[in-house]
Amino acid sequence: MNFWKFVTPLLALAVLGGAAMAACGGSGGGESTPAPIATKPAGSSGGSAGGSEGAEKVIEVVMKDNFFEPKELTVPVNTTVKFVAKNQGTAVHNMHILSAAKEGKDFKSDLLVNPGQTSEFEAKFTKTGKYDFQCDYHLPDMAGVITVTD
Ligand SMILES: [Cu+2]
Numbered sequence: 001m002n003f004w005k006f007v008t009p010l011l012a013l014a015v016l017g018g019a020a021m022a023a024c025g026g027s028g029g030g031e032s033t034p035a036p037i038a039t040k041p042a043g044s045s046g047g048s049a050g051g052s053e054g055a056e057k058v059i060e061v062v063m064k065d066n067f068f069e070p071k072e073l074t075v076p077v078n079t080t081v082k083f084v085a086k087n088q089g090t091a092v093h094n095m096h097i098l099s100a101a102k103e104g105k106d107f108k109s110d111l112l113v114n115p116g117q118t119s120e121f122e123a124k125f126t127k128t129g130k131y132d133f134q135c136d137y138h139l140p141d142m143a144g145v146i147t148v149t150d
Helices: 002-025
Strands: 057-064 067-069 072-076 080-087 118-124 129-134 143-149
Touching: 057 072
Parallel strands: 057 080, 072 143
Antiparallel strands: 057 067, 080 118, 129 143
């Protein structure tokens, strides 16, 4: 029968169209409300997530224009310390610990830590005493001292 060959597509269109219109029109209907996506702990900067692998101690140092906060730090000897250097200033800064003489290398953040960014690095001091640290761009103002204790 030719009639149904002709009519069926029309019916299908009508049904689909009707369904589509119903879906659009009745927006309050049976749709499940989308779950709010905003409930993640936003802005938790990677570090805190899985704990710190090797670090036994975490020290946060804020970099501003142009000083460290705090600028005097105390850390235990033979302990892996994770430094979290946060740039809360408007200029580029870095944190550079002058440890080469005692430890064979300088511990330091990224060379350039842009405003609003954070750079993490680990350091392990094997000798007690004082270690100077600085921002390479803002000497002599931007400097501090780490005291390594037993
Ligand atoms: Cu600086």
